[in-house]
Amino acid sequence: MPSRESAREPEPALAGFGRYAGPATLILASLADGAKHGYALTKDIESFSGVRLAPGTLYEALARLQGQGLIEPVESHDRRRPYQLTAVGARALRAHLDAQRKVADLGLRRLASSWGTA
Amino acid sequence: MTPAQRAARLLRWYPKAWRSRYGEEFAELLIAEISERPRSPIRTADVARGGIVARLAGAGLCGCALEPSAQARASLVSLGWCVAIFTGFGAAMWSQLTIGWQWSAPDNEATAVAMVVMSAAMLAFGVLAAAAAAPVLWSAGSRIARGRARGLLGPTALVVACALVMFAGGTHFGNGWPGTGGHPWAGQGLVPGGVAAFSWASTLWVSSYWAHPGALASFPAAELAWMASSPLAVAGLVGGTAALVRRAELSPRVLGFEARLGTAACAVMAVFLGGCCAWIVDGGPGPRNLFHAGAIDAAGVVVLAIAFLAARQAARMARAGTARAR
Numbered sequence: 001m002p003s004r005e006s007a008r009e010p011e012p013a014l015a016g017f018g019r020y021a022g023p024a025t026l027i028l029a030s031l032a033d034g035a036k037h038g039y040a041l042t043k044d045i046e047s048f049s050g051v052r053l054a055p056g057t058l059y060e061a062l063a064r065l066q067g068q069g070l071i072e073p074v075e076s077h078d079r080r081r082p083y084q085l086t087a088v089g090a091r092a093l094r095a096h097l098d099a100q101r102k103v104a105d106l107g108l109r110r111l112a113s114s115w116g117t118a
Numbered sequence: 119m120t121p122a123q124r125a126a127r128l129l130r131w132y133p134k135a136w137r138s139r140y141g142e143e144f145a146e147l148l149i150a151e152i153s154e155r156p157r158s159p160i161r162t163a164d165v166a167r168g169g170i171v172a173r174l175a176g177a178g179l180c181g182c183a184l185e186p187s188a189q190a191r192a193s194l195v196s197l198g199w200c201v202a203i204f205t206g207f208g209a210a211m212w213s214q215l216t217i218g219w220q221w222s223a224p225d226n227e228a229t230a231v232a233m234v235v236m237s238a239a240m241l242a243f244g245v246l247a248a249a250a251a252a253p254v255l256w257s258a259g260s261r262i263a264r265g266r267a268r269g270l271l272g273p274t275a276l277v278v279a280c281a282l283v284m285f286a287g288g289t290h291f292g293n294g295w296p297g298t299g300g301h302p303w304a305g306q307g308l309v310p311g312g313v314a315a316f317s318w319a320s321t322l323w324v325s326s327y328w329a330h331p332g333a334l335a336s337f338p339a340a341e342l343a344w345m346a347s348s349p350l351a352v353a354g355l356v357g358g359t360a361a362l363v364r365r366a367e368l369s370p371r372v373l374g375f376e377a378r379l380g381t382a383a384c385a386v387m388a389v390f391l392g393g394c395c396a397w398i399v400d401g402g403p404g405p406r407n408l409f410h411a412g413a414i415d416a417a418g419v420v421v422l423a424i425a426f427l428a429a430r431q432a433a434r435m436a437r438a439g440t441a442r443a444r
Contacts (some may be wrong), residue, residue: 039146039353055147056168059140063172064181081143 016097021096023053023061028093032117035084036061052097065089121152131169133176166444178435179428190373190439193432195360200429201354205243206349207418207425210324211394212236213317219307220314228400229409235393237308240317245434250379254359257366257388269365276358283351284320288345291319314396320368323349326414370443377436384433387426394419 010067030036030044046052053061062083065071070089074082085093125148127142142427151161174183178193217231224230258270292315323345327334334342368376398419405411409431 038143039150042147042151054163054164055144055151056161056166058147059144060168060171060181063140063175067181079142080146 003070024065025093026051026053027058027065027097028062028089029097031071031083032090032093033086035077035082037078037080037082041083052105083112120169121149121156123151128165131166131172133169133173134281135176136172145191153393158287161272165270175298177432178439179431180435186374186439187370188439190370190377190436190443191364192372193378193439194363194380196382197429197432197436198363199356200362200425200432201383201387202352202391203415204242204422204429206234206352207421208390208394209240209317210321211415211418212240212390213314213321215397215409216307216309216314217318219309220311222406222408223379224409225306226400226402227400228396232393235396236390237244239386239390239393242304243383245269246379246383246386250376250383251359253372253375254362257390258362259370261366273358273361273365276354277321277362280354280358284355285349285395287348287351287357288316288320291322291341291344292316294319302362319344320348322417360428370440373436373443374440377433377440380433381428384391384426384430385435387422387429390421391401391422394422429435 026045027041028050030048031039036044038055042055042058044055062071066073066083067088068088070092071083072086074084076082122145125145129137129149131147132141132144142159147272148165152160152371155161171180178191179187212233215229215438216237219233224233240286262266262270262274266296292312322341325345327337337345363376398407398415401409401411
């Protein structure tokens, strides 16, 4: 189970990740359905977004997310260490996706009214 | 070369601390990637970039992956090195001007204003350095007094030894300079002649003579030895202080104080840099060419600007680290 201990910490926002917000969102979305190690993350993200995160970029984002308490490593005897979402990370992802959905909904509505639905 | 060997090679881009934390799992990912796509220049470039970023993060200059207090300490150490480089090159340029003023006042307003600004900044650097050193030395001293000297005696001895070397060498070679310390006119300039001479002698190694070995060969052997050894003493002084900052278990409050001093030092650096640029851009050579700005001075300003930008980033990261540590 993801740790609930970090739930009392201040809420970090993904917007503060700057140019890492994209990879961070993809990683958090991938971890939303369970823990994954680096290679599994790469393949999963590629399958649902078409984006293949390069190893350096992936681990840079993982280190930042871990530093912010949004993800945490899972105990493993394997050399491939899996990561999982924390409670804070789940809330940050939900807030970020809600904000993105508002933008997407607004954009689609405006497109529909000006350009039609086709 | 096997994928494992190539992964191990790529891993060298990353610093040791990062490798000990992420090395195994990252190597596994690289092996899987290399097995799937043996040749990928983009992957190599990405790993190299990631390694450089990890090294900068380890130095407290970017990122937020480190533990907050460790990030603050790393940033403060980087800040200390930046300020040391800045003051080393800055003092070399400033002392030339102050020595010139021992002989004759500048006849150009820009040079005169620049020198006043730079002198005020140098005084501020001295005050800030004393304020920054006091809590570190107090913390280290009290730990040593309580018998918890593990890891502190070496850096403390290094700091004391290097400070003594700088003081003895700077005084000795400063007194040997006829235009300042020992000159009967000394004291008529903007700053006391002894201070100007000491500053000049302490930064004798910042010299364009290194590019002219023929001229350098005519220098007295003792002076050459001093030019070669004084930067090592400065490096030992800063390195020893950095080790004390890392090992003295400074409280978050002290780290916050040091970070605020770092921010103040950046402001002083900006002021000094402004004065320096005013002299180089608008200052004249002055009487007897005493205030002439040469290529070495222009190069010095570039070094100052780089050190200033790095220091500003380190100060920003130190503040962020101390805020997270609280």
